[in-house]
Amino acid sequence: MSYKTEQKVRVKVPASTANLGPGFDSLGMALNLYAWIDMAISDQTRIQLIGDQMSGIPTDKSNLIYKVAQMVFDNAGVSHPELEITMYSEIPLTRGLGSSASAIVGALAGANALIGNKFSTYELFQIASRLEKHPDNVGASIYGGIVVAFWDEVKAESIRIEPDHNLEVLVAIPAFQLSTEKARGVMPQHVSMKDAVFNLSHSSLLVAALSTGNLGMIRHAMKDRLHQPYRATLIPGMKTLLDECEDHGALGVALSGAGPTMLALVDGRNEKKTELEAFLQGTLAKEGIEAQLLWLKPSQDGVTTTELQSGDEGLLSLVEKEVLA
Ligand SMILES: Nc1ncnc2c1ncn2[C@@H]1O[C@H](COP(=O)(O)OP(=O)(O)O)[C@@H](O)[C@H]1O
Numbered sequence: 468m469s470y471k472t473e474q475k476v477r478v479k480v481p482a483s484t485a486n487l488g489p490g491f492d493s494l495g496m497a498l499n500l501y502a503w504i505d506m507a508i509s510d511q512t513r514i515q516l517i518g519d520q521m522s523g524i525p526t527d528k529s530n531l532i533y534k535v536a537q538m539v540f541d542n543a544g545v546s547h548p549e550l551e552i553t554m555y556s557e558i559p560l561t562r563g564l565g566s567s568a569s570a571i572v573g574a575l576a577g578a579n580a581l582i583g584n585k586f587s588t589y590e591l592f593q594i595a596s597r598l599e600k601h602p603d604n605v606g607a608s609i610y611g612g613i614v615v616a617f618w619d620e621v622k623a624e625s626i627r628i629e630p631d632h633n634l635e636v637l638v639a640i641p642a643f644q645l646s647t648e649k650a651r652g653v654m655p656q657h658v659s660m661k662d663a664v665f666n667l668s669h670s671s672l673l674v675a676a677l678s679t680g681n682l683g684m685i686r687h688a689m690k691d692r693l694h695q696p697y698r699a700t701l702i703p704g705m706k707t708l709l710d711e712c713e714d715h716g717a718l719g720v721a722l723s724g725a726g727p728t729m730l731a732l733v734d735g736r737n738e739k740k741t742e743l744e745a746f747l748q749g750t751l752a753k754e755g756i757e758a759q760l761l762w763l764k765p766s767q768d769g770v771t772t773t774e775l776q777s778g779d780e781g782l783l784s785l786v787e788k789e790v791l792a
Pocket residue numbers: 524525530531532554556559560561562563564565566567568570645646647648724725
């Protein structure tokens with residue numbers, strides 16, 4: 468079978484926050500912070516990574532994006548061993564905002580576009596969940612909005628929820644990195660029936676609150692006993708933030724993904740935004756943690772790809788001119 472191969476594609480993929488508190492490995496929300504990847508079939512592999520977020524990422528064939536793209540070609544039964552890849556990302560690395568999911572999803576979408584979209588979005592979601600080993604971040608980065616999903620080690624299924632248009636997100640991004648692997652390592656192998664019931668009831672209520680726009684219910688629903696109590700040992704100040712952010716204007720608060728970023732959901736009409744900012748930053752500062760605050764919104768868009776024409780400007784030039792959108 469032969470496919471139409473595109474010359475060069477540009478992928479735009481959103482960051483994501485996973486879990487939203489109780490929805491461990493099952494809830495994700497896309498955020499309006501993005502990574503861009505230009506990918507082309509070439510005669511020699513060249514990988515260019517632009518921006519501060521990319522430091523330490525390999526630029527040879529051990530690069531995750533290159534490896535995932537090769538997997539797509541192998542699955543499709545085609546061979547394109549040499550690729551030109553350029554990536555620019557606004558998504559902080561190893562902070563709980565889904566940088567690895569954005570790289571996996573971006574690579575899958577880019578490689579798939581280069582071979583004429585042989586795989587459906589649903590098939591890419593299956594591959595992405597298998598690679599990431601949980602579907603929450605990749606689901607959000609693929610579909611956008613809020614995604615409710617499972618992955619049972621064989622297949623993944625998901626439903627997208629439209630985020631309420633008043634929903635805003637304040638994140639406090641600590642200066643230190645915390646790998647998902649390390650943050651999963653502090654969790655117990657077994658939990659009590661009581662904690663399991665606590666989480667499934669809270670997660671179900673949170674999904675209902677987010678689906679119906681019942682923002683007032685979020686403060687009750689966004690509580691977790693499966694992962695946050697254990698991970699709080701890795702992030703000084705986290706317990707205080709979980710216990711008290713709602714008193715300072717948050718609709719609800721959670722660890723973003725595996726952390727260390729803390730995330731507060733906020734009603735955009737709220738007048739206590741400055742108080743919440745000060746509380747987040749002040750609480751972490753008391754523990755000696757420097758954190759960058761960012762106001763974000765849910766991203767309606769999931770991953771998108773466009774075919775580039777020969778006259779189109781490269782990513783580096785768009786980044787330098789600050790016109791990338
Ligand atoms: N653009 C990228 N290219 C290659 N690898 C990446 C890229 N972005 C992230 N990664 C890999 O993902 C790791 C971070 O994943 P993880 O610990 O799950 O944190 P995060 O919350 O940022 O997803 C990085 O250390 C790196 O190995």
